[in-house]
Amino acid sequence: MTNDTGDMLTPEERAAFTALPKTREPSRLAEERTVQALAERGLLIDGRHRGRLRGRIPLIAAGLAAAAALFVSGIVVGQWLGSHAVADSMAAAQHETALEMAAAVQRTGSAYVTALAALSQLADSSSNGAVAQGREAALTALYAAAYELVQLAPDDPIAVTIHDRLDDLRREQQTEDQQSVIRHVVWF
Amino acid sequence: MDVTEQPRGSEPRDRLLADRVSHQGDEFAFRELYRRHTPRLYAFVLRLLAGNELDAEDVVQDTWIKAVEKLSQFRWESAFGTWLLGIGLNRCRELFRKKDRNWILLEEEVAAVPCEPLHDRIDLEAALTELPPGYRTVVVLHDVEGFTHEEIAERLEISSNTSKSQLSRGRRALRSRLSSAPAGQVRVP
Numbered sequence: 001m002t003n004d005t006g007d008m009l010t011p012e013e014r015a016a017f018t019a020l021p022k023t024r025e026p027s028r029l030a031e032e033r034t035v036q037a038l039a040e041r042g043l044l045i046d047g048r049h050r051g052r053l054r055g056r057i058p059l060i061a062a063g064l065a066a067a068a069a070l071f072v073s074g075i076v077v078g079q080w081l082g083s084h085a086v087a088d089s090m091a092a093a094q095h096e097t098a099l100e101m102a103a104a105v106q107r108t109g110s111a112y113v114t115a116l117a118a119l120s121q122l123a124d125s126s127s128n129g130a131v132a133q134g135r136e137a138a139l140t141a142l143y144a145a146a147y148e149l150v151q152l153a154p155d156d157p158i159a160v161t162i163h164d165r166l167d168d169l170r171r172e173q174q175t176e177d178q179q180s181v182i183r184h185v186v187w188f
Numbered sequence: 189m190d191v192t193e194q195p196r197g198s199e200p201r202d203r204l205l206a207d208r209v210s211h212q213g214d215e216f217a218f219r220e221l222y223r224r225h226t227p228r229l230y231a232f233v234l235r236l237l238a239g240n241e242l243d244a245e246d247v248v249q250d251t252w253i254k255a256v257e258k259l260s261q262f263r264w265e266s267a268f269g270t271w272l273l274g275i276g277l278n279r280c281r282e283l284f285r286k287k288d289r290n291w292i293l294l295e296e297e298v299a300a301v302p303c304e305p306l307h308d309r310i311d312l313e314a315a316l317t318e319l320p321p322g323y324r325t326v327v328v329l330h331d332v333e334g335f336t337h338e339e340i341a342e343r344l345e346i347s348s349n350t351s352k353s354q355l356s357r358g359r360r361a362l363r364s365r366l367s368s369a370p371a372g373q374v375r376v377p
Contacts (some may be wrong), residue, residue: 007355007356007357007359007360008360009331011350016312017312017331017332020235020312020313020332021231021331022228022233023227023228023230023231024230024231024246025226025227025230026230026241026245026248027241027245030226030230030245030248030249031219031222031223031226032250033245034222034249034253035215035218035219035250036250037224037249038218038252038253038256039215039254041253041255042213042216042255043209043213043253043257044209044215044218044256045213051255065315113288169216
């Protein structure tokens with residue numbers, strides 16, 4: 001502190017000011033509200049993403065329709081599987097592997113989102129290491145799922161956009177990690 | 189302490205993230221930038237607003253919107269966090285000004301309190317919330333955040349002499365409140 005007036009702080013007062021906390025977390029909703037407000041103003045829309053989307057609106061509409069169809073068929077599959085005896089289902093699944101896999105994707109997808117939501121509830125707990133580990137695992141799974149989606153439907157603009165963006169971010173992160181290692185070597 | 193000093197360790201990362209937000213509207217980059225700087229911004233704004241959490245969250249949101257809008261104009265001549273605090277301070281000033289145009293010069297009669305050391309157990313945070321906004325702002329900027337009188341004068345658009353007199357009065361008012369606090373109600377900050 002500089003330029004104090006004659007009315008100086010005592011060492012005890014100075015210590016009391018120094019001891020005041022300099023950081024504090026706002027509510028968890030504050031970040032989401034801010035992101036939403038920025039997105040509404042067009043300040044958080046990725047330019048490359050927007051450029052791609054602009055020329056692909058018909059394809060995206062088709063993709064959304066396909067996603068809706070997949071969702072409805074998933075419900076039908078679930079009802080179909082649930083309405084048959086286990087033995088019948090197993091027998092049918094051997095001949096209907098695509099239907100079985102679609103149902104498995106639906107189940108595991110729901111489990112993935114449910115687990116992430118539960119992990120999110122623990123994000124403020126003291127188990128920061130475990131939460132970070134879960135987040136890392138979720139991101140890795142997300143990337144792997146995006147890759148498989150592109151293999152499944154190379155022309156799906158939504159899948160391609162998600163995969164490309166994640167791939168870019170992974171490459172940037174790897175580059176930064178490598179750079180930090182290099183700096184570390186130089187300094188020490 | 190000169191708060192405009194560049195924190196060398198964090199500045200390259202801030203700059204990289206800010207560039208992504210500014211040029212690409214990258215939400216991931218924004219979220220990282222937000223999480224790096226919001227705890228300090230929120231603590232600062234909350235203190236200026238006397239602990240009003242709702243107003244403080246609104247100010248933090250407005251601050252980030254303004255910051256993202258002006259990111260391309262930021263010259264990186266000061267630390268990103270300091271720039272952000274400046275925007276938050278301006279937003280708080282607007283709130284104060286709505287209530288009283290002369291908020292910074294608003295004075296109160298402060299009883300003369302012997303300049304004795306404060307108690308070991310004081311509720312400094314609570315006493316700060318009771319100060320008029322003009323005193324509180326200068327005390328927080330100078331004694332908590334480490335701004336110089338010249339920096340305070342520039343940011344609040346007042347003279348450095350006004351900053352000094354407001355600090356002196358603010359400290360007296362603070363001592364008055366702390367000395368009158370019942371011992372049983374005080375706590376270590």
